[in-house]
Amino acid sequence: MDSILVRRKWEPYVWLLPSIILMTTFVIFPIMIVFKLAFSEISKAGIVGGFVGFQNFVDAVKAPAFGPVMINTFIWVISVVGLSTLIGFIMAMVLNQEFIGRKVARSIVVFPWATSLVIQASIWNYIIKYEYGNLNNVLLNMGIIKQAINWRATYQIEFMWECGVGIFVTIPFVTFCVLSGLQSIDAAYYEAATVDGASFWQKLTHVTIPLVMPSLTVSTVLNIIYVFNSFPIIYTITKGAPANKTDTLITYLYMLAFYDQKKGPATALSVIGFTILCLVSGLYMMMTMKKEDA
Amino acid sequence: MKTVSSGDVLKKNRRALVLAVIMLALALVLLSLPAYEFDATLYTKRSGNTFVGDERYAKAMEEVEAVAESYRQQGYEVSVSEQVTERVNSKGETTSMITFSIGSAKTYRAWDFLGAGLPSSKILTVVLLCAAGSLVLMLLGLRGGMATPHYALKGASARMRVIACALAFIAVLLVPVFAMVNTHSFSREVTLFLSNMGGEAAPALMQKIGEFLYGGVEADQLPELLKGVTYHTTWALWALIPVLFVLLCSLIVLAKGELGPTLARGGLYVFIIAMSLLILYPFYVMFITAFRGNAETTDMYFLHMLPTKWIWSNMKDIVERGVLRYLMNSIVLSVGATTIAMLCGIPAAYAMARMKFKGKNVFLGFVIMSQMFSPVVLLVGISQLMNALHLNDTIIGLMLINAAFNQAFAIWLLRGTFLSISSEMEQAACIDGCNTVQALVRILLPMAAPGIVTTLIFVFINAWNEYTISTVLISTPANKPITVGITQFSSFNMIEWQYLFASALLATVPVIILFMCIEKHLAAGLTSGGVKG
Numbered sequence: 001m002d003s004i005l006v007r008r009k010w011e012p013y014v015w016l017l018p019s020i021i022l023m024t025t026f027v028i029f030p031i032m033i034v035f036k037l038a039f040s041e042i043s044k045a046g047i048v049g050g051f052v053g054f055q056n057f058v059d060a061v062k063a064p065a066f067g068p069v070m071i072n073t074f075i076w077v078i079s080v081v082g083l084s085t086l087i088g089f090i091m092a093m094v095l096n097q098e099f100i101g102r103k104v105a106r107s108i109v110v111f112p113w114a115t116s117l118v119i120q121a122s123i124w125n126y127i128i129k130y131e132y133g134n135l136n137n138v139l140l141n142m143g144i145i146k147q148a149i150n151w152r153a154t155y156q157i158e159f160m161w162e163c164g165v166g167i168f169v170t171i172p173f174v175t176f177c178v179l180s181g182l183q184s185i186d187a188a189y190y191e192a193a194t195v196d197g198a199s200f201w202q203k204l205t206h207v208t209i210p211l212v213m214p215s216l217t218v219s220t221v222l223n224i225i226y227v228f229n230s231f232p233i234i235y236t237i238t239k240g241a242p243a244n245k246t247d248t249l250i251t252y253l254y255m256l257a258f259y260d261q262k263k264g265p266a267t268a269l270s271v272i273g274f275t276i277l278c279l280v281s282g283l284y285m286m287m288t289m290k291k292e293d294a
Numbered sequence: 295m296k297t298v299s300s301g302d303v304l305k306k307n308r309r310a311l312v313l314a315v316i317m318l319a320l321a322l323v324l325l326s327l328p329a330y331e332f333d334a335t336l337y338t339k340r341s342g343n344t345f346v347g348d349e350r351y352a353k354a355m356e357e358v359e360a361v362a363e364s365y366r367q368q369g370y371e372v373s374v375s376e377q378v379t380e381r382v383n384s385k386g387e388t389t390s391m392i393t394f395s396i397g398s399a400k401t402y403r404a405w406d407f408l409g410a411g412l413p414s415s416k417i418l419t420v421v422l423l424c425a426a427g428s429l430v431l432m433l434l435g436l437r438g439g440m441a442t443p444h445y446a447l448k449g450a451s452a453r454m455r456v457i458a459c460a461l462a463f464i465a466v467l468l469v470p471v472f473a474m475v476n477t478h479s480f481s482r483e484v485t486l487f488l489s490n491m492g493g494e495a496a497p498a499l500m501q502k503i504g505e506f507l508y509g510g511v512e513a514d515q516l517p518e519l520l521k522g523v524t525y526h527t528t529w530a531l532w533a534l535i536p537v538l539f540v541l542l543c544s545l546i547v548l549a550k551g552e553l554g555p556t557l558a559r560g561g562l563y564v565f566i567i568a569m570s571l572l573i574l575y576p577f578y579v580m581f582i583t584a585f586r587g588n589a590e591t592t593d594m595y596f597l598h599m600l601p602t603k604w605i606w607s608n609m610k611d612i613v614e615r616g617v618l619r620y621l622m623n624s625i626v627l628s629v630g631a632t633t634i635a636m637l638c639g640i641p642a643a644y645a646m647a648r649m650k651f652k653g654k655n656v657f658l659g660f661v662i663m664s665q666m667f668s669p670v671v672l673l674v675g676i677s678q679l680m681n682a683l684h685l686n687d688t689i690i691g692l693m694l695i696n697a698a699f700n701q702a703f704a705i706w707l708l709r710g711t712f713l714s715i716s717s718e719m720e721q722a723a724c725i726d727g728c729n730t731v732q733a734l735v736r737i738l739l740p741m742a743a744p745g746i747v748t749t750l751i752f753v754f755i756n757a758w759n760e761y762t763i764s765t766v767l768i769s770t771p772a773n774k775p776i777t778v779g780i781t782q783f784s785s786f787n788m789i790e791w792q793y794l795f796a797s798a799l800l801a802t803v804p805v806i807i808l809f810m811c812i813e814k815h816l817a818a819g820l821t822s823g824g825v826k827g
Binding site: 009011012013015016018019020021022023024025027029030031032033034037060089097099101104105106107108109110111112113114115116117118119120121122123126131132134137138140141142143144145146147172176225226227228229231232250254257258263266267270273274277278280281282284285 | 300366473474475476477478479481482488556562563564569570573574575577579580583591592597598599618634637638639640641643645646649650651654657659660662663664665666667668669670671672673674676678695696697698701702706730755758759760761762766777781782783784791794795798801802805806808809811813
């Protein structure tokens with residue numbers, strides 16, 4: 001790596017200082033506070049008492065909502081990340097073709113990404129209303145259905161809609177990550193494959209997928225983290241109702257901390273969530289650092 | 295170009311031609327089969343405490359038959375049906391009720407719609423014209439020679455074959471449209487009419503429907519008759535779609551010689567159009583709802599695809615309710631967060647890209663790790679910290695949080711940009727006596743401008759769209775950014791959708807424009823320079 005002349009040994013650290021101060025104060029401190037609270041007794045009024053060991057964790061895990069919430073979180077992350085990766089990949093393949101209106105199509109794909117999640121979620125919340133939602137309205141007016149359909153009959157279906165909205169807003173990110181990977185592939189690979197008589201599927205599995213794998217990995221790991229932490233969609237559409245049945249860890253944690261004033265169990269859940277994220281990001285860091293060295 | 299013998303071409307074209315003619319004939323057959331089955335209940339009579347075969351039954355039956363006869367005399371084709379409901383009453387006796395109904399069931403072929411003057415009649419006419427036109431053009435196009443490969447065809451006959459394809463394509467597309475328009479007329483419009491919400495054209499349409507179904511009835515009888523109408527579409531109509539599609543395929547073979555590439559191309563465009571429509575759909579909803587009147591947003595029967603009246607004053611109303619204040623807060627918040635993130639991020643990225651020092655890898659790891667920490671999982675910690683710093687409920691607090699959590703991304707993206715620029719110029723400047731600050735400001739920053747702008751906009755948008763932290767930290771209405779501010783229009787039992795979406799529109803449009811500006815750079819930045827891959 002070529003570097004410029006640095007006259008004083010401490011100089012680089014001065015350059016880093018503002019960034020370090022900012023991140024320490026607003027990222028590291030909150031982490032420490034959360035860890036401290038998770039092991040402390042906290043009264044309903046928010047007064048922090050002494051060390052209570054794992055009592056908060058026991059309370060959090062023993063709550064009847066904990067099991068379903070963890071299952072929901074799992075379904076949420078797997079379905080949203082999995083399907084948006086699949087669909088995003090297909091869309092990137094399509095957008096990588098030459099066709100009329102390609103620039104317009106690429107701009108349109110960006111739209112959901114650029115919109116605030118709370119706004120997207122509000123719109124979809126309106127769309128799927130039974131009595132006056134826009135989906136029924138459009139389908140009735142186009143003559144596709146004869147009667148209004150209740151699109152949110154049960155909470156399972158509502159949760160599926162939430163996953164759908166999650167997928168909808170996540171696709172653009174995957175598409176653009178894969179697209180940048182696709183564009184960096186040398187056309188010579190495909191020419192060589194064509195000369196060898198490879199079919200479309202062979203080209204896909206032997207050239208395209210291996211070469212976009214790095215981009216795909218990055219987008220997948222980042223997505224796992226973003227989606228795990230996603231709050232506005234579920235909070236706007238169902239608020240976790242009925243009885244935490246559509247909550248994920250993040251929305252459940254928020255309700256516990258700021259509605260039920262149970263900061264102890266809430267911070268315990270934070271630590272659990274934080275640990276899960278750390279495992280995922282640790283994995284990601286190892287992969288990234290490996291590539292930096294290479 | 296593959297060489298094709300004229301014999302092969304002749305064989306292929308002949309096969310395609312035969313197939314096309316068969317499909318056209320099949321289409322004509324399908325049009326003559328029943329396409330719709332209508333059931334209408336004209337009259338019902340309930341007879342309580344009646345058993346099949348007893349005296350009351352015979353009496354009621356007689357009465358019903360008399361009514362049916364009077365309908366027959368009016369020219370209806372009617373049939374009488376009965377439904378028996380048995381129940382055990384409180385004394386343990388079995389009672390039974392019989393419901394007699396006089397219904398008229400009728401099937402209609404597609405041809406019947408042609409002269410009916412219904413909205414779908416026009417569409418069917420176009421379908422038929424297209425099918426016939428494609429046949430004629432195909433035959434005309436064949437004069438170019440059956441044995442000539444498509445690329446050797448003369449201009450006129452090649453063009454005719456292509457136009458024949460286009461006509462067949464339109465015919466395929468219009469069949470489902472025909473079915474949709476019928477559903478709209480016979481179901482949606484009828485429902486609107488019966489609840490007195492039809493438009494000005496509704497009575498005329500209902501008259502047409504009355505003529506079509508009952509051969510002309512008095513206007514005052516119509517609502518009663520239409521109430522009981524149910525119908526379903528038969529398979530014959532749906533079978534028309536694959537038949538016309540096969541016709542299209544054979545025409546493509548005649549025009550282009552090969553089917554695969556054309557279909558793949560067509561599939562590509564279908565996919566893109568469908569995708570674009572789906573993506574734009576929520577934005578369409580946001581836009582039209584933002585300009586609806588209050589009553590219209592929550593009344594399904596009132597709703598049409600566009601507002602019946604565009605209420606532009608919704609914008610004025612939300613301004614009166616303080617949306618400008620929220621927008622202003624969002625601007626201050628995003629600009630502040632971006633500035634802080636860049637002021638801290640640029641020097642750090644510069645050091646990371648250009649200097650050698652101990653602990654560089656530790657910092658690198660720290661940056662990658664912190665990229666993973668979403669503020670959401672740390673909500674409780676952040677709110678406690680803000681309390682301690684007395685930054686709770688302030689925009690400055692939000693700025694700092696947003697800047698801190700975007701720091702990692704900013705450093706990553708900027709470092710990638712700096713690394714992609716050769717350091718020779720700076721090295722030369724340093725030898726000439728420039729210090730590192732001057733090298734950065736005068737030489738590197740201007741060269742790295744595109745990357746810096748991309749980072750800047752991305753951080754700006756992240757801060758602009760952030761919702762969760764703001765909703766926890768901000769309680770004073772005057773300090774709310776727009777994402778939190780719009781929720782004031784939704785309370786527990788009532789949501790003022792038109793205001794919610796009008797403000798959402800104001801919050802969304804500028805960001806989408808900004809995002810479209812950096813879209814091209816972002817794709818590259820995300821994986822190569824920034825969020826490293």
